[in-house]
Amino acid sequence: MDRFRMLFQHLQSSSESVMNGICLLLAAVTVKMYSSFDFNCPCLARYNALYGLGLLLTPPLALFLCGLLVNRQSVVMMEEWRRPAGHRKKDLGIIRYMCSSVLQRALAAPLVWILLALLDGKCFVCAFSNSVDPEKFLDFANMTPSQVQLFLAKVPCKEDEMVKDSPARKAVSRYLRCLSQAIGWSITLLLIVVAFLARCLRPCFDQTVFLQRRYWSNYVDLEQKLFDETCCEHARDFAHRCVLHFFSSMQSELRALGLRREPAGGIPESQEPPEPSEDLDGGSGKAHLRAISSREQVDHLLSTWYSSKPPLDLTASPRLWGPGLNHRAPVAAPGTRLCHQVDV
Amino acid sequence: MDKFRMIFQFLQSNQESFMNGICGIMALASAQMYSAFDFNCPCLPGYNMAYSMGILLTPPLVLFLLGLVMNNNISMLAEEWKRPAGRRAKDPAVLRYMFCSMAQRALIAPVVWVAVTLLDGKCFLCAFCTAVPVATLGNGSLVPGLPATELARLLARVPCPEIYDGNWLLAREVAVRYLRCISQALGWSFVLLTTLLAFVVRSVRPCFTQAAFLKSKYWSHYIDIERKLFDETCTEHAKAFAKVCIQQFFEAMNHDLELGHTHGVLATATATPTTAEAAQSPSDRTEEEKEKLRGITDQGTMNKLLTSWHECKPPLRLGQEAPLMGNGWAGSEPRPPRKEVATYFSKV
Numbered sequence: 174m175d176r177f178r179m180l181f182q183h184l185q186s187s188s189e190s191v192m193n194g195i196c197l198l199l200a201a202v203t204v205k206m207y208s209s210f211d212f213n214c215p216c217l218a219r220y221n222a223l224y225g226l227g228l229l230l231t232p233p234l235a236l237f238l239c240g241l242l243v244n245r246q247s248v249v250m251m252e253e254w255r256r257p258a259g260h261r262k263k264d265l266g267i268i269r270y271m272c273s274s275v276l277q278r279a280l281a282a283p284l285v286w287i288l289l290a291l292l293d294g295k296c297f298v299c300a301f302s303n304s305v306d307p308e309k310f311l312d313f314a315n316m317t318p319s320q321v322q323l324f325l326a327k328v329p330c331k332e333d334e335m336v337k338d339s340p341a342r343k344a345v346s347r348y349l350r351c352l353s354q355a356i357g358w359s360i361t362l363l364l365i366v367v368a369f370l371a372r373c374l375r376p377c378f379d380q381t382v383f384l385q386r387r388y389w390s391n392y393v394d395l396e397q398k399l400f401d402e403t404c405c406e407h408a409r410d411f412a413h414r415c416v417l418h419f420f421s422s423m424q425s426e427l428r429a430l431g432l433r434r435e436p437a438g439g440i441p442e443s444q445e446p447p448e449p450s451e452d453l454d455g456g457s458g459k460a461h462l463r464a465i466s467s468r469e470q471v472d473h474l475l476s477t478w479y480s481s482k483p484p485l486d487l488t489a490s491p492r493l494w495g496p497g498l499n500h501r502a503p504v505a506a507p508g509t510r511l512c513h514q515v516d517v
Numbered sequence: 518m519d520k521f522r523m524i525f526q527f528l529q530s531n532q533e534s535f536m537n538g539i540c541g542i543m544a545l546a547s548a549q550m551y552s553a554f555d556f557n558c559p560c561l562p563g564y565n566m567a568y569s570m571g572i573l574l575t576p577p578l579v580l581f582l583l584g585l586v587m588n589n590n591i592s593m594l595a596e597e598w599k600r601p602a603g604r605r606a607k608d609p610a611v612l613r614y615m616f617c618s619m620a621q622r623a624l625i626a627p628v629v630w631v632a633v634t635l636l637d638g639k640c641f642l643c644a645f646c647t648a649v650p651v652a653t654l655g656n657g658s659l660v661p662g663l664p665a666t667e668l669a670r671l672l673a674r675v676p677c678p679e680i681y682d683g684n685w686l687l688a689r690e691v692a693v694r695y696l697r698c699i700s701q702a703l704g705w706s707f708v709l710l711t712t713l714l715a716f717v718v719r720s721v722r723p724c725f726t727q728a729a730f731l732k733s734k735y736w737s738h739y740i741d742i743e744r745k746l747f748d749e750t751c752t753e754h755a756k757a758f759a760k761v762c763i764q765q766f767f768e769a770m771n772h773d774l775e776l777g778h779t780h781g782v783l784a785t786a787t788a789t790p791t792t793a794e795a796a797q798s799p800s801d802r803t804e805e806e807k808e809k810l811r812g813i814t815d816q817g818t819m820n821k822l823l824t825s826w827h828e829c830k831p832p833l834r835l836g837q838e839a840p841l842m843g844n845g846w847a848g849s850e851p852r853p854p855r856k857e858v859a860t861y862f863s864k865v
Contacts, residue, residue: 224698228701241720411833412746420811475735
């Protein structure tokens with residue numbers, strides 16, 4: 174019970190750590206996908222480059238889109254971007270912050286794929302075997318150009334009869350793999366240096382603005398989650414009352430129709446079953462409903478939430494928030510605070 | 518009760534990651550099924566295509582239907598769709614939302630099956646081995662001399678290495694590499710296309726119908742909870758009904774025993790304490806049971822209640838005590854003044 178509450182609070186309070194976890198999971202899935210994928214270079218002149226480059230670039234694109242899809246914050250960011258301003262003006266800095274954080278996390282899995290492909294070397298060898306300069310290798314001196322091209326196209330396929338056990342093939346293959354791994358390690362080094370610099374130098378520029386943006390982007394995320402949670406609570410209590418009302422109105426109908434026969438020594442006719450409102454008047458039931466108790470009111474509440482979010486000012490009187498929430502009795506004093514009841 | 522509410526809230530508020538987890542598991546299950554399946558190309562000219570297309574398309578259909586069937590909410594959707602409108606109008610947007618969210622989850626496993634099949638390449642190889650361009654890949658000069666049926670028979674055996682006898686025409690490895698390359702290209706394109714579609718649908722939605730989406734989400738959620746609560750209330754009622762019924766039966770038996778003079782004093786002696794007990798216990802035990810009955814105490818009435826629940830659901834407006842007779846609308850009555858003050862409970 175306590176564990177659930179702690180886990181619940183942890184997840185609620187640090188959506189960043191949840192997103193980091195998802196990002197790592199996606200990177201692990203990428204590694205597994207790459208290792209289980211059966212690379213199959215066609216070893217044909219025009220197809221090699223298409224296949225090699227296609228395999229280097231298409232899966233990263235798909236993984237990038239996947240990374241955006243599984244990240245909840247991308248949807249929150251889009252909603253924050255597209256909402257009408259209403260009572261709460263939009264801060265583009267927050268949206269930019271959220272966008273950059275979402276993009277950084279979504280780029281992890283594609284980069285893992287590209288680096289794996291380059292360090293492994295098969296893609297590069299397949300794509301660029303035809304582009305190698307035959308002058309570099311002495312074995313091609315006594316072949317016609319078309320033979321050379323045919324030979325080079327088959328370099329990625331070790332088992333092909335034309336190039337099997339050929340030292341020329343091994344030479345070209347080694348050369349291309351070496352180039353591929355050099356590029357791979359260079360990119361890795363560059364990325365790490367850029368990340369390091371960005372992280373270390375960031376406090377030198379606009380640290381306070383950064384802190385504010387981080388706070389408010391986290392706030393927007395939490396607010397959305399809490400709104401959904403409150404809607405769940407509300408739906409539950411709404412349903413509860415609806416069902417109880419239904420049962421009691423059945424009784425009234427039956428009474429009106431005179432269908433209730435004399436019970437045999439059981440309930441006396443005069444005893445009324447408890448009114449549903451008595452059940453729920455005390456405590457959490459009615460309070461959760463917050464006086465929103467019809468379809469039109471709920472629809473109106475949801476539309477108002479979307480089109481005109483309340484300002485970020487909890488000390489203001491609720492009356493100033495607009496017509497949508499006026500089904501309560503008027504608040505007595507203008508400076509009345511909303512009660513915050515914290516369950517511990 | 519509080520514990521269940523906590524768990525319920527946790528799942529609901531964390532539904533995003535819960536559903537992502539379910540989708541991940543279904544994707545893994547589909548990939549595992551494919552790897553456990555033993556693909557067996559017939560290597561005969563007419564049968565290759567039929568077998569391969571069957572393997573490519575039938576399991577996804579089955580997986581999709583299975584995904585729909587295993588989702589608990591499908592019966593809720595069917596119920597909401599087919600119920601009579603009664604006092605509560607039906608909202609087609611809510612039905613659409615429910616169907617879309619179920620279909621999206623059910624589509625994950627078929628998409629994974631198709632993607633894994635194409636990326637593996639065996640299916641494509643089996644289906645299109647007779648369509649390989651022999652002229653460009655093999656000995657093109659020998660092709661005109663061959664009758665079409667002989668060529669088809671030769672090429673149909675490409676997927677089966679132990680019976681292939683056409684190496685003089687076309688090297689088997691060349692054909693296999695060529696077809697697998699095309700298959701993998703198609704597979705990755707399919708994966709890219711589906712992820713792009715999913716991304717567009719998810720990201721572009723907030724630009725348009727966001728308010729309508731919030732409403733549909735709330736009301737589909739509400740329908741689910743209301744159904745569960747109704748079942749819960751009916752169970753409580755049935756329990757109380759049964760208890761009171763049995764209690765009354767025993768009381769009636771005791772009463773009969775009292776009236777029967779055959780046992781005379783003995784019966785009275787033995788019956789009196791039980792009658793006294795029975796007289797005392799209703800005051801505490803059966804009182805609350807009878808409260809739970811909410812005045813519905815016989816089969817006919819209960820049946821009528823259940824029929825009425827299905828045919829004529831109450832309107833979504835609380836606070837009305839008027840009977841269902843007449844025009845059924847109590848909107849003309851003035852609402853009782855509300856005195857509550859809004860309190861916001863923060864559980865963070």
